[in-house]
Every structure is written in structure tokens, then in C-alpha cells.
Amino acid sequence: MLYPRIIPCLLVHNKGLVKTTKFKEPKYVGDPINAVKIFNEKEVDELIVIDIDASREGREPDYKMIENLAVECRMPFCYGGGIKTLAQAQRIFSLGVEKIAVSSVAIENPQLISEMAERVGNQSVVVVFDVKKKSLSTKYELYTLNGTKPTGIDPIHFATEMQKLGAGEIVLNSIDQDGVMKGYDMNLINRIREVINIPITVMGGGGTLEDIGGVIQQHGIIGVAAGSLFVFKGKYRAVLINYPTPKEKEELIEQYFLKKWDKR
Amino acid sequence: MITIIDYGLGNIQAFVNVYNRLNIKTNIAHTANDLQGTTKIILPGVGAFDYAMSQLNASGMRDELEKQVLENKIPIVGICVGMQILAKSSDEGKLPGLGWIDGEVKLFDTSKINYKTQLPHMGWNSISPVNDHPMMIGFNAESRFYFLHSYYFVCHNPEDIMSTTEYGINYASAVNRENIFGIQFHPEKSHSNGIQLLHNFANL
Numbered sequence: 001m002l003y004p005r006i007i008p009c010l011l012v013h014n015k016g017l018v019k020t021t022k023f024k025e026p027k028y029v030g031d032p033i034n035a036v037k038i039f040n041e042k043e044v045d046e047l048i049v050i051d052i053d054a055s056r057e058g059r060e061p062d063y064k065m066i067e068n069l070a071v072e073c074r075m076p077f078c079y080g081g082g083i084k085t086l087a088q089a090q091r092i093f094s095l096g097v098e099k100i101a102v103s104s105v106a107i108e109n110p111q112l113i114s115e116m117a118e119r120v121g122n123q124s125v126v127v128v129f130d131v132k133k134k135s136l137s138t139k140y141e142l143y144t145l146n147g148t149k150p151t152g153i154d155p156i157h158f159a160t161e162m163q164k165l166g167a168g169e170i171v172l173n174s175i176d177q178d179g180v181m182k183g184y185d186m187n188l189i190n191r192i193r194e195v196i197n198i199p200i201t202v203m204g205g206g207g208t209l210e211d212i213g214g215v216i217q218q219h220g221i222i223g224v225a226a227g228s229l230f231v232f233k234g235k236y237r238a239v240l241i242n243y244p245t246p247k248e249k250e251e252l253i254e255q256y257f258l259k260k261w262d263k264r
Numbered sequence: 265m266i267t268i269i270d271y272g273l274g275n276i277q278a279f280v281n282v283y284n285r286l287n288i289k290t291n292i293a294h295t296a297n298d299l300q301g302t303t304k305i306i307l308p309g310v311g312a313f314d315y316a317m318s319q320l321n322a323s324g325m326r327d328e329l330e331k332q333v334l335e336n337k338i339p340i341v342g343i344c345v346g347m348q349i350l351a352k353s354s355d356e357g358k359l360p361g362l363g364w365i366d367g368e369v370k371l372f373d374t375s376k377i378n379y380k381t382q383l384p385h386m387g388w389n390s391i392s393p394v395n396d397h398p399m400m401i402g403f404n405a406e407s408r409f410y411f412l413h414s415y416y417f418v419c420h421n422p423e424d425i426m427s428t429t430e431y432g433i434n435y436a437s438a439v440n441r442e443n444i445f446g447i448q449f450h451p452e453k454s455h456s457n458g459i460q461l462l463h464n465f466a467n468l
Contacts, residue, residue, distance in 0.1 A: 001430060002389045003408070043455045045388060046410075071277050076410050076453045096277045098310060098412060098453065121312040121345065121356075123384035123412045168384050168414075197374065197382040221387070 004216045004257055007225040008039055008243060009048040009203055012081070015065070018052075019227050021179030023130070023147035026052075029231045029239045032065070036072045042243040046076045048101070048171065048201075048225055050128070054082025055104050056145050061088060063095065070096035078171075080128055086115050093120055101126040101171060104144040107151055107158075110165055117166030127167045131155045131188060132175040140188060147175045156191050163196045170196065171225070174204030181207025181228050184215050193219060201225050209244060213256035220261040266290045266466060267302040271323040273316055273345065275308045278452035282459055288466050296328035304339050304466065305332065308452075309346030313369065313415070314357030316345045333364065337443045339468050347439065347446030348417060356415050365441050366420040377432035384414040391427040391437050391449070398468060399426060399438070399445060402460045409449035409457055411437075417446060
């Protein structure tokens, strides 16, 4: 049977890996290739790497870096950052990347989602939603450019639009929860999950394996990503690349997934 | 020596890396000439059906590939959309497939899938080998691989099915007829199980 996915998400800034808090204060955590090598050994389910400089600086994706990472990855690899055109997306595919993540261009030029889906298949087109809760409201808003630019767009509505255009997955990233390690925004996840039937990966707030388990228990098949949890250890946030051992993962899956979701 | 067909559909290097680790030599075929004297072929694929077929048709390699596979009986494995184009046709596209394994490619019927999450079929799922073909050495019904697809291979001859996977229905996650193999999942991205499968192919 199909299993939920537990995914480290790495951010690239000035060619190094960083981890942010609420999309700010990037803290250097190491070298991207070295991290991929460690995650290979730990047999992670998937890996997401986002270049947080490319779109903000208005530059091309760093193809050399992407190629170096793709060559190293023995797990499915999703790359995001700076992709604006079909030609760029295809070039990145040819480097051995399985999934391509876009965010700001999905808002500026939604038609590109359809063009990409037609060319590379919708299973490989990922749209990242950077979402912030509106103050004094239960509503949410989409942001772009590393959480600096509010768009006025309601992510719930936008999710259905993206599905219609051919997106194969939505990565739901909570700006408010980013780096805080206090749990995922379950309300946001529930609301997006209700309106679409393409896969979702959620991100932002994962502080413990129990936080990940909670999302899996509620949603069954879902991708749960985390940054801080897999790069820091202890309350002083010492850098240590980590991931549940096969045994820890089996126990997590047994407790939070199979007990409720295994209908065999 | 394993020959990997480069027709512009990604993932080439991932296979090269796995075989490098296994100390098995590879070469990448860009032209028909590169296929001369090949002993094993991998037809990779990440992408849409029609795009894959049109790229293969435009590559100039198709005739030589057919000669190697259909006349010389060189073992070939198609991966993901590389498997799907072994069929005669696909719901995903209008172009005819290679038709080397009698079957067609269909879109999953989401009404049969229990989970709220439906398509694409994405993530780690198990395969059940249906026979003891050497390609399946080391695997049992708990062996998991990475899947990423919305369409699946329907074999017209059930004896061509090498393994099945459950996603709403039991479908053919690996197919085989004589020297021709198709694998729906991504062995090149499936950690140790994937390495084992690619090793099995090299050992045929």
C-alpha cells in the first residue's frame, strides 16, 4: 500500500544551506551536497531544495548547482527557485530532477502551469504556496518573494485553480510557523485538503516526529516536510543533519498511519 | 555495459550513478550509432506520453533501437513513461506507442481510490512479484519503491505482468515479454531496492 512521505526541505542562500525563522534570519547550516549525501544514507522519502535567492534577485536558476545535487540524490528530488519559463523547466528536467516547484510565476503567469504539465506530465509540476494568516481574521493570504510580498490571493481558491490548470502537487508552506517548531497549522492543511484531490506536502512548524505523526494520522496519505527538525538538534539549535532511523520511521507509520488507515 | 538512451527525458545521470556505485560500465546513446553493439538498454523517462514518443521519433534512434530489441533480442527496460511507451496507446496522448508489449495505458479511476489524496499516484508503494523472474530477485510483497504517475499499464496478456501494485486497483507495476521489460516505478530513485533491481537487470 501507498505510504505517507516524510521529507526534509533544504533552503539554499549564497550557495550554502540555511534555515530561516518565519522566512527571516537565515542561519547557515552547511553545504548542500554534503547534506544530500547524508540524506542518501538515511534513505529519506524525498528531498525538496529551494533556492531562496533566485526569484528575489531576478536571476536564472543555478543549473550547475542543481545538476550537482541531482547527480548526488538517490531519492526523488524536487527543486524550486527562480523558474519563470518552460525552457528553464525543461532544462532542469534534463539535469535529472523529478519535480519542479514554482511559486511566484504561478501567480504572474498561471498558464505556464498548464504548459509545463503538458510537456513534462502533471505529476512533476509542483506549486509552492507561501501562506500567512491574516491578522485579526481566520483567512489566509498567499505571499511571494520569500514572504515579503502579499498578493491579496486566497490560497484556498488558488489551490483549486492550480489543480484545474494541471499542477500535480501543492507544497503548503506556513510563513507563521516556519522555523518555530511548534507544530503544523492544521486548520490551513484541512482547508486546502478539503478542496483539492492532488497530493499535498505540508511544511512549516514541524518540531517533533509527533508533529509529523499528527498530520499523518489526520490525513493518511500526505507529504510532511520539515526543515529545522532535520537540520537542528536540541534547544540551542546545534546543526546536525538527521532523519528518523528506519525503525523509528516504521514505528511512526505503524502508530499514526497503519492503525487508522490500513484497510487491508 | 549498459546503454542508457538519451532522448531528452531526464534522469540519465541517476542511472549512471547507480551503475558507477556497482562498478558496472555505462554509455549514453545520443545517436543510432551509439546503439551499435549494445548488450543492455535502459529507456528512461520522466514526462508526458506524446512528448516521450515525439522525442524518441525525432532522436534518430528509433529504427536502430527496434533492430536491437526486436531482431537482436537485446534486453531493454523502460522506466516510468519509458515503460508506458512500450504499449500501443495511452489515454494521456494521441501518438501511437511502440507497441512492443500488447497493452494500453489508462488513467487511474479515482472513484476506486479510498484516500482523499488521489492523483498522481505519488510516493513509496510496495510491489508484489507474480513470478520468480531474475529481475525480481530480492523482493517480496513488502518491498517498496518510489512511484510518480497518473496513468498505468494495462496488459492484454496477463502473463506479461511481472509485478503488481495496489492503488485503488491491482495493476501491473512491472511487465515483461521475452527481452522487453517495463517498470512503472523509479528504481534510480528508490534507494537500496532500486539499486538491487538495476543490479538484477545488469545480471540478466
